[in-house]
Amino acid sequence: MNGPVTFDELAALMKARAGLSVDPREMERRPDATFAEFDLDSLGLLGIVAELEKxxxxxxxxxxxGCKNPHAFLENVNNQLTAAGV
Incomplete structure (x- = not known):
């Protein structure tokens, strides 16, 4: 799995790890919307981080x-993966 983590992948992880059905296009359209607005709590986010690390x-x-919204999360994760040469 190379390339940036996408909103589609994040939505799939939210479904698999937290049981949440989120439209990836809605996350993309709402740059200031928080994870809480999509009903994802900190424990769910930890699960997503663990899955991506794996x-x-x-x-x-x-x-x-510590990211509070999907846009910041994807930017952070993709920057870290790029820096790590993944």
């Missing part, structure tokens, strides 16, 4: 876990 074989750290 998939990409690269630690993401506390910065990703």
């Amino acid at each position: 998939r990409y074989g690269s630690p993401l750290g506390n910065e990703a876990e």
Whole structure:
């Protein structure tokens, strides 16, 4: 799995890890919408971070876990993966 993590992938992870059905286009259209607005809590976000770390074989750290919205999360994760050469 190379390339940036997308809104589609994040929506699929939210479904798999937290049981939430979220339209990835809605997340993309609403840059200031928080994870809470999509009903994702911090535990659900931790699960998503853990899954991405497993998939990409690269630690993401506390910065990703602290992101409050999907846009910031994807930017942070993709920057970290790029820096790690993934």
